[in-house]
Amino acid sequence: xxxxxxxxxxxxxxxxxxxxxxxxxxxxxxxxxxxxxxxxxxxxxxxxxxxxxxxxxxxxxxxxxxxxxxxxxxxxxxxxxxxxxxxxxxxxxxxxxxxxxxxxxxxxxxxxxxxxxxxxxxxxxxxxxxxxxxxxxxxxxxxxxxxxxxxxxxxxxxxxxxxxxxxxxxxxxxxxxxxxxxxxxxxxxxxxxxxxxxxxxxxxxxxxxxxxxxxxxxxxxxxxxxxxxxxxxxxxxxxxxxxxxxxxxxxxxxxxxxxxxxxxxxxxxxxxxxxxxxxxxxxxxxxxxxxxxxxxxxxxxxxxxxxxxxxxxxxxxxxxxxxxxxxxxxxxxxxxxxxxxxxxxxxxxxxxxxxxxxxxxxxxxxxxxxxxxxxxxxxxxxxxxxxxxxxxxxxxxxxxxxxxxxx
Numbered sequence: 139x140x141x142x143x144x145x146x147x148x149x150x151x152x153x154x155x156x157x158x159x160x161x162x163x164x165x166x167x168x169x170x171x172x173x174x175x176x177x178x179x180x181x182x183x184x185x186x187x188x189x190x191x192x193x194x195x196x197x198x199x200x201x202x203x204x205x206x207x208x209x210x211x212x213x214x215x216x217x218x219x220x221x222x223x224x225x226x227x228x229x230x231x232x233x234x235x236x237x238x239x240x241x242x243x244x245x246x247x248x249x250x251x252x253x254x255x256x257x258x259x260x261x262x263x264x265x266x267x268x269x270x271x272x273x274x275x276x277x278x279x280x281x282x283x284x285x286x287x288x289x290x291x292x293x294x295x296x297x298x299x300x301x302x303x304x305x306x307x308x309x310x311x312x313x314x315x316x317x318x319x320x321x322x323x324x325x326x327x328x329x330x331x332x333x334x335x336x337x338x339x340x341x342x343x344x345x346x347x348x349x350x351x352x353x354x355x356x357x358x359x360x361x362x363x364x365x366x367x368x369x370x371x372x373x374x375x376x377x378x379x380x381x382x383x384x385x386x387x388x389x390x391x392x393x394x395x396x397x398x399x400x401x402x403x404x405x406x407x408x409x410x411x412x413x414x415x416x417x418x419x420x421x422x423x424x425x426x427x428x429x430x431x432x433x434x435x436x437x438x439x440x441x442x443x444x445x446x447x448x449x450x451x452x453x454x455x456x457x458x459x460x461x462x463x464x465x466x467x468x469x470x471x472x473x474x475x476x477x478x479x480x481x482x483x484x485x486x487x488x489x490x491x492x493x494x495x496x497x498x499x500x501x502x503x504x505x506x507x508x509x510x511x512x513x514x515x516x517x518x519x520x521x522x523x524x525x526x527x528x529x530x531x532x533x534x535x536x537x538x539x540x541x542x543x544x545x
Contacts, residue, residue, distance in 0.1 A: 150190050151163060151182075151186065154185065179253070208269070226253055232245055233245035275431075275432075275435060279425045303417075309512075310403070310406055310508045314515050325530070329357060333530070351537055353533070394444055402511060402514075419436045423489055463481040466480060
């Protein structure tokens with residue numbers, strides 16, 4: 139059902155308005171019958187409706203919908219609603235103005251569902267790949283309370299901050315990985331193309347080569363003979379890792395547990411997870427979502443299986459009457475400062491505000507830790523590159539330094 143709702147096509151239509159004037163335009167819909175019904179509802183008598191042909195250029199221009207696209211859409215919709223633009227018209231303006239055809243199709247599809255009489259939360263729930271339970275629950279709470287505009291601003295802020303947090307953590311992880319890949323590629327090029335030239339030169343000179351040079355030449359010979367196996371094994375290994383992480387829950391669980399134990403990077407993961415926990419719970423609690431109901435969405439948004447399972451257990455404890463701060467302390471996964479802030483929030487009735495302050499603090503901590511890791515990794519990476527590349531250069535020039543003895 140969700141996939142069918144996503145398959146919206148563009149239709150060209152012609153008709154007459156209430157005054158009998160001939161009008162024409164474009165509209166998205168799943169069928170020409172739906173488009174005709176929507177036109178009649180708008181006071182247009184449809185005469186001709188036909189599916190708009192898709193050009194090869196538009197098909198090639200389709201891009202994947204990213205969480206950043208959803209964050210931008212949320213902010214645009216919130217701004218439109220704040221300006222007093224009706225909901226359906228807001229979707230039309232935002233959808234038509236989007237550069238990503240896939241995102242445009244998604245937005246106009248939601249618009250068609252809303253025009254057909256569905257409420258916004260139900261229209262979004264048909265598209266779970268783009269709008270998760272947390273997003274739908276917040277929109278539903280806003281619609282029920284009559285504060286959709288206010289809730290859309292909270293959703294937009296939440297999406298922007300969580301995406302910014304993810305980007306900072308990815309930056310910290312990507313930098314050393316990228317440098318190591320570059321170092322491996324450079325080393326492989328030296329081993330396959332450069333060192334064999336030196337080896338043939340040294341062979342023509344005769345004499346015994348230094349042990350270090352002999353070792354490097356043997357490694358080079360192995361690279362030259364089995365480069366296809368080395369690169370193939372690496373490619374298969376990376377593919378298997380990515381597929382295992384994507385498809386195997388058990389494999390993801392192991393990675394999540396290990397990620398919290400890696401020096402420095404484990405601390406980064408922990409602070410990022412606490413920031414997401416606090417930001418998500420603060421947003422849902424401020425929207426009036428009951429705490430027990432909110433905890434399930436918070437668990438899914440945590441991004442780490444260790445915290446996810448702990449939060450689900452906390453939800454069960456809260457359902458039996460235990461206070462949030464007591465369950466957090468019992469889990470042993472939250473620093474004392476976080477527990478104390480939550481305790482103050484529960485006692486003062488300002489839990490959403492206190493959680494917001496916790497999220498702000500830990501987001502700033504992630505920023506500082508990413509900067510510190512970048513500063514720390516640079517000299518370490520340069521030292522590793524210097525040892526590897528420098529060692530290869532020294533190994534190749536040692537025989538030249540001893541050339542006088544050979545001659």
